[in-house]
Amino acid sequence: METLIQYLLLALALTSVQISYTESRLNEKRRDKTERRYHAAQAKDNMCEIANRESKVHCYCENTEIKTATRADCWVFNGGIDETDPIWASFNSQPLLEKLTFNVRSDGALKFVPLNVIHKLKRLQKLQIHYATLSKIEKKTFTNMSTVREITLMNNKIMELDFSAFANLPSLVNLTIKGNKVTEIQRDVFVDLPSLRYLDLSFNSINLAHDGCFEHLNVLNDLVLEANLISVLTRDTFRGLANLTRLDLRSNKLSMIGDLTFIELWNLNELLLDNNELKYLSERAFDGLAMLQKLSMTGNKLQSINEVLLEGVRGLELLDLRNNEIELFSYETVKPILENLKLKTSVLYLSGNKLRCDCRLSWIQVLRNETKSEPLRQALDEVTCVPNVADNVDNALSPKSNDVKDLKTDLDVDADDDSFQQDGNEDETYSEANSAYKLEDEKSLNQVVLVDMPPESLPCPGQLGQNGEDSLMLSSKDENYWQSSSSGKLLSSAVGILTTLLLNLSH
Numbered sequence: 001m002e003t004l005i006q007y008l009l010l011a012l013a014l015t016s017v018q019i020s021y022t023e024s025r026l027n028e029k030r031r032d033k034t035e036r037r038y039h040a041a042q043a044k045d046n047m048c049e050i051a052n053r054e055s056k057v058h059c060y061c062e063n064t065e066i067k068t069a070t071r072a073d074c075w076v077f078n079g080g081i082d083e084t085d086p087i088w089a090s091f092n093s094q095p096l097l098e099k100l101t102f103n104v105r106s107d108g109a110l111k112f113v114p115l116n117v118i119h120k121l122k123r124l125q126k127l128q129i130h131y132a133t134l135s136k137i138e139k140k141t142f143t144n145m146s147t148v149r150e151i152t153l154m155n156n157k158i159m160e161l162d163f164s165a166f167a168n169l170p171s172l173v174n175l176t177i178k179g180n181k182v183t184e185i186q187r188d189v190f191v192d193l194p195s196l197r198y199l200d201l202s203f204n205s206i207n208l209a210h211d212g213c214f215e216h217l218n219v220l221n222d223l224v225l226e227a228n229l230i231s232v233l234t235r236d237t238f239r240g241l242a243n244l245t246r247l248d249l250r251s252n253k254l255s256m257i258g259d260l261t262f263i264e265l266w267n268l269n270e271l272l273l274d275n276n277e278l279k280y281l282s283e284r285a286f287d288g289l290a291m292l293q294k295l296s297m298t299g300n301k302l303q304s305i306n307e308v309l310l311e312g313v314r315g316l317e318l319l320d321l322r323n324n325e326i327e328l329f330s331y332e333t334v335k336p337i338l339e340n341l342k343l344k345t346s347v348l349y350l351s352g353n354k355l356r357c358d359c360r361l362s363w364i365q366v367l368r369n370e371t372k373s374e375p376l377r378q379a380l381d382e383v384t385c386v387p388n389v390a391d392n393v394d395n396a397l398s399p400k401s402n403d404v405k406d407l408k409t410d411l412d413v414d415a416d417d418d419s420f421q422q423d424g425n426e427d428e429t430y431s432e433a434n435s436a437y438k439l440e441d442e443k444s445l446n447q448v449v450l451v452d453m454p455p456e457s458l459p460c461p462g463q464l465g466q467n468g469e470d471s472l473m474l475s476s477k478d479e480n481y482w483q484s485s486s487s488g489k490l491l492s493s494a495v496g497i498l499t500t501l502l503l504n505l506s507h
Contacts (some may be wrong), residue, residue, distance in 0.1 A: 040406035047090040048072065056081045056109070061094065069094040070123075076104045076132075083112060091117045099126040108133050113141055125171075128152040137165040140408050144168050149195075155179040167191040176200040184208040199354040202226040202248070209233075215240030226272075235260050239338040246270040256280040263288035275299040275318075287312035298349065305329060317345055323352035331363040338367070346373045350383045356471040357453065359460040365451055384447035 034304065048061035048069055056078045061069035072094065081087070100121065104110045110132040118127060125147055134156040142151060142165065142395040149171050158180035166175065166189065173195050182204040190196070196217055206228040220241055238244070244265050254276040261282075262268060268289050278300035286292065292313045302324040309314065316337045320331075329350060331338075340346055355361060368380045 014410055042379050045090050045112065046093045047074075048094060050087070050090065055087060056085065057087050065282065066093050067096060070096055071099040072097055073101045073103065076102060076110045077106060079106055079109045081110060083114070083116065088114060088117055089408060093118065095121065096123055098123050099128075100124060101126075101128040102130065102132065104129075104131040104133075105205055111135070113137075115141070119145065122147065124148055126150040126152075128154075129156060130154050132156045134158050136160040136162060138162050139164050142166045146170055148172055150174040152176040153178075153180070158182055161185070161189045163188050164191050165189055166193060170195060174198040177204070179203045181205050184210070185213040186210055188216070189212050193297050194215060195219065197221045198224075200224040200227070204228055206230055209237050209254075211236035212239045214238060217241065219243050222246045222248075224248045225252070229253050233257065233261050235263050238262065239266050240264065242266055244268055246272075248272045249276070250274045252276050254278055256282070257285040258282050259284040260287055261285060265289060267291050270294040271296070273297045273300070278302055281306065281309055283308045284312065285309065288312050290315060292316060294318040297324070298322040298352075300324050302326055305333050307332045309333070313337070314340075316340060317343065318347045320347075320349040321353070322349045326350070326353040327356050328360060329353075329355065330360045334363065338363075341367060341373070341376060342371045344372045344374075346371070347375045347379055349379050351379070355383070355450070356386040357387045357448065357450065357458060359458040360456055361385060361450060362455055365455060368451055381449070381451055383450045385450050385453075386447050 005357050046064070046066055048064040049057045057074055057076055059072045059074040061072045063069045073159055073277075098117070098352050101409055102110065102114070110129075111134070113129065113134065118124065121305070124145065127148060127150070129152070131154075134153070135158065137153075137158060137160070139162045141162075142148075142480055143200055146169075148169055150173060151166075151169075152174075154176065155178075158177065159182060161177070161182060163186065166172070169192070172193050174195060175190075175193075176199070179202075182201065183206060185201070185206060185208070190199070190213075193216065198221060199214075199217065199220060202224045203226065206225065209225075209230060209231060211234060214223065214237075218240060221243060223238075223241065223246070226248045227250070229252065230249065233249075233254065235258075236245070241264055245267055247262075247265065247268060247270070250272050251274070254273065255278060257278065257280075259282045262285075266288065269291055269354070271286075271289070271292060271294070274296050275298070278297060279302065281302065283306040286295070286309065289312060295313060295316055295318070298320045299322070302321070303326060305321070305326060307330065310319075310333065314336050317340050319337065334341070334348075350364075364380055364383060368377055371377060
């Protein structure tokens with residue numbers, strides 16, 4: 001009986017152990033299943049681990065754990081996503097984001113700014129949206145985001161910026177609205193942006209910038225308006241931009257710059273006007289730009305530069321006038337900045353113009369020898385001009401058939417009359433002479449390198465010796481020699497051609 005009781009107790013103990021083991025396994029399976037469900041739910045709600053291939057948004061983060069990511073690049077696929085889509089709730093999983101980018105891969109896939117997401121990111125510093133279809137930035141779309149330092153809206157088909165579209169962004173430093181379809185900048189679009197230093201509105205279709213449209217941007221340093229359709233500027237266009245240091249107006253439709261256009265820009269250091277349609281610059285166009293060091297106007301249609309134009313920008317160290325239609329750039333014109341051009345960092349570009357070869361360009365040869373700037377020497381080595389000696393001689397002589405008769409009559413009275421009529425030699429002689437002049441005119445169209453020309457070969461216009469133009473324009477050594485030798489050269493050439501004509505006639 002005792003033995004039986006022991007067996008029963010042992011069996012009961014074994015059964016108890018088995019039951020305990022089974023229950024333990026069941027509980028473990030339950031825990032595993034619960035954890036899997038939990039992690040699955042977590043993965044579904046984590047914007048950095050969206051597994052659904054049919055999702056319209058996929059984000060890539062540098063850290064994928066919940067509440068750890070600081071940067072996210074999100075790609076928007078497929079069309080038709082709206083502001084109520086459940087995907088936006090997953091952005092709550094990463095509240096510490098500092099940089100957020102939306103890249104739209106299909107046209108029309110994103111037609112709004114996801115403000116519900118953006119305003120919940122209390123540490124956001126950089127926001128970028130590329131290739132969306134935003135059409136219009138409504139009033140106060142970007143406002144009251146105290147941490148945001150940079151906003152970039154590129155290629156979003158934006159056509160209009162509403163009043164106060166960007167307002168009350170105390171930390172905003174850089175704002176880029178590039179490659180859109182904005183047609184005008186109204187007043188009060190940019191309001192209460194006390195830290196904004198860089199504004200890029202390039203590659204839009206802006207044809208009108210209202211007076212005072214930038215007046216709230218008191219600390220702006222860099223304004224980029226490149227590649228727009230701006231044709232008119234007034235002195236009020238840039239009102240309030242006293243701290244602007246760089247203004248980019250390249251590739252617009254400007255045909256003229258009037259008096260005091262940039263008078264508000266006291267601290268401007270760099271002004272870019274390349275590739276416009278500039279034909280006229282008022283003599284006071286750049287007055288007030290005492291701090292300007294770089295002025296670039298390459299690729300315009302300028303034919304002349306007013307002699308007092310540079311008086312208002314005496315601090316210039318770089319002046320680029322390449323590829324215009326300038327025929328004369330005299331010493332008087334360059335005089336206000338001449339000393340600057342002798343410094344090591346200075347540059348003056350004049351190549352690609354239609355400069356006439358005469359002694360009013362002699363200062364270029366002198367400057368090339370005196371400047372300490374190697375870039376300037378190289379730039380001056382590329383300056384070409386059109387020889388005009390033949391034109392001067394042609395103007396001085398202007399031969400006519402009657403002139404030939406008069407010359408023969410006056411200088412060879414005793415000659416046989418038959419010599420004038422024999423086989424039409426008179427007309428033949430004039431024809432040959434006229435052909436020679438035409439040949440000289442054709443040659444004059446071929447430009448030559450200015451610094452390669454001997455100084456004494458540069459002719460002076462007739463009025464030059466009469467009006468006593470500044471001698472420094474002629475030479476740093478002997479201006480009297482230059483004036484007399486140039487005039488003498490013209491006279492010698494004229495006498496030589498007359499002698500040749502007379503010898504031909506006598507035969």
